[in-house]
Amino acid sequence: MSFDTVIIGAGVNGLVTAAFLARAGRKVLVLERGDRVGGCARTTELVPGFRCPTLAHVASIDPAIVRALDLTQHGLRIIRPDADVCAPTAGDRALVLWRDRARAAQEIRGFSASDAERYPRFLASFSRIAAVLRGVCESIPPSIDEPNAADLFGLLKTGRAFRGLGKADAYRMLRWMPMSVADLADEWFESEPLRSVIAAGGILGSFLGPRSSGSAALLLLLGAGEGQPLANGWFAAGGPGALADALAAAARRAGAEIRTLSDIASINVTGETATGVTLTTGEVISARTVISNADPKRTLLGLVGATHLGPEFVRRMQNLRSHGTLAKVNYAVDALPRFTSLRFRQASEQAAALSGRIRLASGVDTIERAFDAAKYGGFAEEPWIELTIPSITDPALAPPGRHVVSAYVQYAPYHLRGSNWDSERDRLGDVATQTIARYAPGFESSIVGREVVTPLDLERSYGLTGGHIFHGELALDQFFVTRPLLGWARYATPIENLFLCGSGTHPGTGLDGRSGALAARQALKAAARSKP
Amino acid sequence: PEIIRDLDLPRHGLEILPLDGTFTPMPNGDHLWRVNDHARTQREIRRHSTLDAEAYDEYGKAMVEMARFVKPILDMTPPDPMSLDPRGLMKLAFLGKRFRALADLDRYNQVQLMTMSAVDFLDQWFETDVLKATMSASGIIGTFLGVRSPGTAYVLLHHYMGEIDGAFRSWGFARGGTGAISNAIAAAAKEAGVEIRTEAAVARITVANGEASGVVLTNGDELQASLVLSSVDPNLTFLKFMDAKDLPDDFVADVRRYKFRGSSGKVNLALDGLPNFTCMPGDGPHLRGAISISPSVDYMERAYDQAKYGEFSRRPYMDMVIPTLTDPSIAPPGKHIMSCFVQYAPYKLANGTWDEQREAFGDAVIDTIAEYAPNIRDLILHRQVLTPLDIERDFGLTEGNIFQGELSLEQLFFARPLPGWAQYKTPIRNLWMCGSATHPGGGIMGAPARNCVMKILGNK
Numbered sequence: 002m003s004f005d006t007v008i009i010g011a012g013v014n015g016l017v018t019a020a021f022l023a024r025a026g027r028k029v030l031v032l033e034r035g036d037r038v039g040g041c042a043r044t045t046e047l048v049p050g051f052r053c054p055t056l057a058h059v060a061s062i063d064p065a066i067v068r069a070l071d072l073t074q075h076g077l078r079i080i081r082p083d084a085d086v087c088a089p090t091a092g093d094r095a096l097v098l099w100r101d102r103a104r105a106a107q108e109i110r111g112f113s114a115s116d117a118e119r120y121p122r123f124l125a126s127f128s129r130i131a132a133v134l135r136g137v138c139e140s141i142p143p144s145i146d147e148p149n150a151a152d153l154f155g156l157l158k159t160g161r162a163f164r165g166l167g168k169a170d171a172y173r174m175l176r177w178m179p180m181s182v183a184d185l186a187d188e189w190f191e192s193e194p195l196r197s198v199i200a201a202g203g204i205l206g207s208f209l210g211p212r213s214s215g216s217a218a219l220l221l222l223l224g225a226g227e228g229q230p231l232a233n234g235w236f237a238a239g240g241p242g243a244l245a246d247a248l249a250a251a252a253r254r255a256g257a258e259i260r261t262l263s264d265i266a267s268i269n270v271t272g273e274t275a276t277g278v279t280l281t282t283g284e285v286i287s288a289r290t291v292i293s294n295a296d297p298k299r300t301l302l303g304l305v306g307a308t309h310l311g312p313e314f315v316r317r318m319q320n321l322r323s324h325g326t327l328a329k330v331n332y333a334v335d336a337l338p339r340f341t342s343l344r345f346r347q348a349s350e351q352a353a354a355l356s357g358r359i360r361l362a363s364g365v366d367t368i369e370r371a372f373d374a375a376k377y378g379g380f381a382e383e384p385w386i387e388l389t390i391p392s393i394t395d396p397a398l399a400p401p402g403r404h405v406v407s408a409y410v411q412y413a414p415y416h417l418r419g420s421n422w423d424s425e426r427d428r429l430g431d432v433a434t435q436t437i438a439r440y441a442p443g444f445e446s447s448i449v450g451r452e453v454v455t456p457l458d459l460e461r462s463y464g465l466t467g468g469h470i471f472h473g474e475l476a477l478d479q480f481f482v483t484r485p486l487l488g489w490a491r492y493a494t495p496i497e498n499l500f501l502c503g504s505g506t507h508p509g510t511g512l513d514g515r516s517g518a519l520a521a522r523q524a525l526k527a528a529a530r531s532k533p
Numbered sequence: 534p535e536i537i538r539d540l541d542l543p544r545h546g547l548e549i550l551p552l553d554g555t556f557t558p559m560p561n562g563d564h565l566w567r568v569n570d571h572a573r574t575q576r577e578i579r580r581h582s583t584l585d586a587e588a589y590d591e592y593g594k595a596m597v598e599m600a601r602f603v604k605p606i607l608d609m610t611p612p613d614p615m616s617l618d619p620r621g622l623m624k625l626a627f628l629g630k631r632f633r634a635l636a637d638l639d640r641y642n643q644v645q646l647m648t649m650s651a652v653d654f655l656d657q658w659f660e661t662d663v664l665k666a667t668m669s670a671s672g673i674i675g676t677f678l679g680v681r682s683p684g685t686a687y688v689l690l691h692h693y694m695g696e697i698d699g700a701f702r703s704w705g706f707a708r709g710g711t712g713a714i715s716n717a718i719a720a721a722a723k724e725a726g727v728e729i730r731t732e733a734a735v736a737r738i739t740v741a742n743g744e745a746s747g748v749v750l751t752n753g754d755e756l757q758a759s760l761v762l763s764s765v766d767p768n769l770t771f772l773k774f775m776d777a778k779d780l781p782d783d784f785v786a787d788v789r790r791y792k793f794r795g796s797s798g799k800v801n802l803a804l805d806g807l808p809n810f811t812c813m814p815g816d817g818p819h820l821r822g823a824i825s826i827s828p829s830v831d832y833m834e835r836a837y838d839q840a841k842y843g844e845f846s847r848r849p850y851m852d853m854v855i856p857t858l859t860d861p862s863i864a865p866p867g868k869h870i871m872s873c874f875v876q877y878a879p880y881k882l883a884n885g886t887w888d889e890q891r892e893a894f895g896d897a898v899i900d901t902i903a904e905y906a907p908n909i910r911d912l913i914l915h916r917q918v919l920t921p922l923d924i925e926r927d928f929g930l931t932e933g934n935i936f937q938g939e940l941s942l943e944q945l946f947f948a949r950p951l952p953g954w955a956q957y958k959t960p961i962r963n964l965w966m967c968g969s970a971t972h973p974g975g976g977i978m979g980a981p982a983r984n985c986v987m988k989i990l991g992n993k
């Protein structure tokens with residue numbers, strides 16, 4: 002078999018790349034080792050009748066991609082919950098940040114008048130700064146050695162956007178990027194629930210605590226897409242798997258072929274050029290271009306192999322930081338969790354408050370202590386937890402009156418000291434359950450099904466090296482021109498005709514599809530150049 | 534070193550006695566002892582790991598390259614990214630050009646150094662835990678960061694700054710104690726015609742119409758001057774010595790936001806003899822260099838963890854020297870002074886005050902030393918404990934920060950001390966800043982003042 006382009010992995014970014022290339026007239030084949038498309042965007046049946054987001058619980062794909070690929074035509078239905086974030090506390094009051102900002106400010110006033118007054122100003126500043134960063138996230142990192150006209154133009158544009166911020170915001174941006182998210186939250190706000198909700202945005206999936214320098218940069222990056230610091234992204238009706246299905250439909254409509262249950266054994270390299278792939282079945286598929294949605298380590302050190310790469314490149318690739326910290330616990334429950342701190346609200350308001358992300362507001366120090374445990378290869382008794390209950394806005398996911406609860410549980414370090422995840426998996430699940438039950442008593446007895454996905458499972462079942470959800474730490478030393486490596490930030494690799502398109506490349510912000518879209522652009526450019 | 538040359542300090546009585554090596558005792562009875570003699574250090578590291586012995590050479594070379602790259606940045610007045618001043622833009626272009634001129638490997642190292650944590654960076658080079666721990670210590674000294682906090686790798690470089698001159702390491706003892714350095718500089722200044730008055734505490738800086746015109750002393754004396762340079766920190770300069778209403782509101786807000794966060798204390802011991810380290814008993818050259826209590830990366834990080842929540846480290850990181858071994862003139866015969874730099878001691882305690890906790894802190898230090906040199910308890914003739922609060926009270930360093938403000942990434946280069954005010958200027962005409970709170974910060978003695986003076990004289 003022979004194709005123009007073979008794409009390894011049908012994750013969100015792989016499908017985006019496939020759709021764009023197919024639309025440009027390429028003959029594209031996507032090979033997926035699992036039994037369905039989506040990668041980290043998947044919905045599976047946890048127990049009969051309960052369908053739950055298996056991994057990622059929000060779909061935050063770039064709206065420009067939704068439009069460009071007509072995803073709504075291909076079955077994507079976007080749900081925007083009324084609440085951005087609900088922060089239940091151990092006390093009597095929860096902080097609910099409604100999507101309606103005036104209503105959110107009102108909630109904040111219940112905790113602190115000064116916070117309520119500062120909140121709109123913070124959001125305004127954040128969104129202006131995020132807009133500059135969004136420009137960066139939507140452009141291909143420049144080449145340092147041979148910058149071309151487009152690179153210079155891009156830099157100029159970013160420079161102008163930066164200066165256009167005006168002094169106050171421009172200096173803020175420079176200060177914020179290397180700061181810790183705890184310091185940033187402290188500078189603006191005094192109420193603990195608001196601080197911990199904001200701090201949580203700077204640690205997601207990372208080996209950073211809220212007091213680690215650079216965590217504010219992560220908050221900005223993850224918030225760049227929508228220009229706001231809280232809970233970016235929306236839900237897809239049918240769960241994240243429905244987003245993957247819409248992407249696959251768009252790719253197929255454009256002519257791409259997608260094969261599941263096709264595991265790659267190796268990327269074939271002749272000389273220094275990729276010529277195709279060999280499947281674990283022995284089947285060889287040749288292609289002029291190979292694009293990998295797998296993470297950089299797995300692609301280059303695993304599928305290509307160190308023998309084809311220079312020793313210095315191999316050393317740097319090995320040093321790419323990718324120690325995952327995020328675990329996933331999914332629950333099927335027979336009743337909506339009843340949070341103590343919401344009990345004075347009416348039932349309908351309770352449900353609305355819980356319709357977005359729920360970040361257990363344990364306090365910045367508690368999050369930091371959970372991180373402390375991870376530094377020494379353990380996990381804390383009170384982890385940081387973010388929940389969603391997608392069945393509130395999408396009742397089809399569970400039988401009537403019942404719900405699915407999806408929990409991000411952090412920190413669960415990939416490397417456990419003196420133990421391993423196969424023996425600690427259930428204990429992590431128990432710790433998560435107990436923590437949730439502290440805020441919502443009775444939760445433990447409502448559980449009818451539970452699934453725990455540890456970083457080890459993320460590596461084994463979904464091919465994420467180190468179980469890192471972003472395919473490599475999203476930190477100042479692995480961002481933009483240094484993602485995944487300095488000198489290799491433009492989707493190309495040392496192997497001719499082999500490209501990367503996953504979250505391990507710029508901007509790397511997970512399931513927003515931007516990496517895939519930019520990779521498609523670069524692959525097309527490269528092909529245009531190589532044509533006689 | 535440049536300042537030592539420019540001001541001809543040796544002629545003014547400064548004699549630097551190089552600090553030979555760093556001795557790190559370990560709880561398991563082993564030790565790591567690095568000395569200036571390269572071959573011996575190699576052998577010592579090889580005892581722990583042959584790979585690390587090789588890497589140590591490579592590492593040293595790479596760091597010298599990096600230090601060479603960074604040196605001109607430390608010597609320049611930082612540009613203001615928001616100003617349209619062509620000189621500033623040229624400086625940015627100059628930095629970009631220099632970066633592009635670096636070899637690929639050096640670029641890679643440089644980017645990592647500027648952004649990573651000391652431990653993440655060292656992890657890529659070495660496998661021996663104690664070696665990484667003791668090397669990472671230089672990344673955290675005087676900061677409220679841990680060895681695993683991003684941004685600490687950069688400070689590792691400062692250790693190599695002295696070496697690029699080829700002359701000697703910039704870290705050493707001054708004969709007669711560190712006071713001798715100040716005395717030599719003062720002598721040089723006096724010779725150049727400077728008048729120095731001691732016991733002349735400033736009460737405020739006189740400002741009229743946005744212009745500084747002199748200072749008023751606490752004794753009521755008024756001194757007129759056409760230029761006022763402040764080498765104290767921004768908190769004292771702007772919030773104590775001036776009236777906030779003379780300054781723009783947002784400037785005052787920025788000064789209030791400037792982070793000090795003192796994190797270290799000092800314990801000075803007068804000893805009746807020498808400490809006897811279990812892992813290397815008796816007197817010997819290992820006591821003549823720095824003695825570092827940094828037995829493992831986890832030890833260092835745990836010391837930081839306690840400080841994050843407002844407690845001093847029960848088992849702190851320490852850097853100890855016994856200057857009397859090199860310079861017996863400062864103690865009676867047979868007696869010794871041991872000076873211990875101790876981290877972490879957070880200025881803000883979660884419980885109690887430093888006045889209440891001072892002795893407990895001193896005890897924790899002694900307990901820690903005793904784990905490695907049990908005879909220490911019997912030797913102590915006198916102990917002086919300096920907490921961050923004492924450092925603030927006695928030395929005018931806000932929150933006891935020895936660098937006049939946290940050396941974290943957001944307070945460096947064009948943001949030191951404040952974004953937009955990194956060029957030694959202040960909103961007040963004729964008032965300048967020249968202390969450690971300005972670029973390039975503390976630890977490189979005299980550099981901020983030198984840059985400031987060059988700026989005033991119009992040379993930069």
